[in-house]
Amino acid sequence: MERDDKKFSGGRKYRNDEITVYWKPSSCVHASYCYRELVEVFDPGRRPWIDMTGSTTDNIIDIVNLCPTDALSWKWNNDEKNAEISEDQLNHVKFRRPELMDTNEAAPQETPVSVKIMVDGPIVIKGNLTLSNNGTLKEVQESIISICRCGASDHQPHCDGQHRKIGFIG
Ligand code: SF4
Numbered sequence: 001m002e003r004d005d006k007k008f009s010g011g012r013k014y015r016n017d018e019i020t021v022y023w024k025p026s027s028c029v030h031a032s033y034c035y036r037e038l039v040e041v042f043d044p045g046r047r048p049w050i051d052m053t054g055s056t057t058d059n060i061i062d063i064v065n066l067c068p069t070d071a072l073s074w075k076w077n078n079d080e081k082n083a084e085i086s087e088d089q090l091n092h093v094k095f096r097r098p099e100l101m102d103t104n105e106a107a108p109q110e111t112p113v114s115v116k117i118m119v120d121g122p123i124v125i126k127g128n129l130t131l132s133n134n135g136t137l138k139e140v141q142e143s144i145i146s147i148c149r150c151g152a153s154d155h156q157p158h159c160d161g162q163h164r165k166i167g168f169i170g
């Protein structure tokens with residue numbers, strides 16, 4: 001299998017014969033689903049940290065679909081298959097990062113707001129909403145934001161992964 005960790009705007013990409021996995025570090029909230037479930041592929045202690053030879057394509061897709069933000073997303077290398085993708089493939093780029101699709105069908109879908117409290121981590125909010133912070137209002141459109149619960153983030157009100165360094169439990 002081919003490994004490709006060349007940089008592209010907005011992150012890195014990794015390929016095998018069938019799919020490409022996209023990694024956007026700025027969106028990672030260190031919820032750790034990826035490396036807890038499939039360390040053979042997602043190993044933060046290794047460089048490059050994603051090894052597409054570590055498991056089957058089906059396993060990799062299943063784990064990428066668990067990522068609560070758009071830090072990890074994926075698409076088929078065959079564009080015809082991307083056009084037929086179903087909505088249960090949550091982290092397909094069509095739904096998470098439409099700018100990475102080559103076709104014009106990439107318009108983001110209208111989704112209800114969802115709020116998820118991550119164990120020992122941030123609150124992850126998805127959808128269309130207005131974020132009010134100290135009197136400042138910010139429109140969030142079809143996007144994913146993570147709000148700090150531990151109080152240690154240097155980028156309040158957003159999570160920047162500090163909860164892991166301080167061992168936040170909550
Ligand atoms: S946010 Fe996604 S990429 Fe980051 S650790 Fe969690 S599952 Fe992995």
Ligand code: FES
Binds near residue numbers: 159162
């Ligand atoms: S919850 Fe992630 S930095 Fe506070």
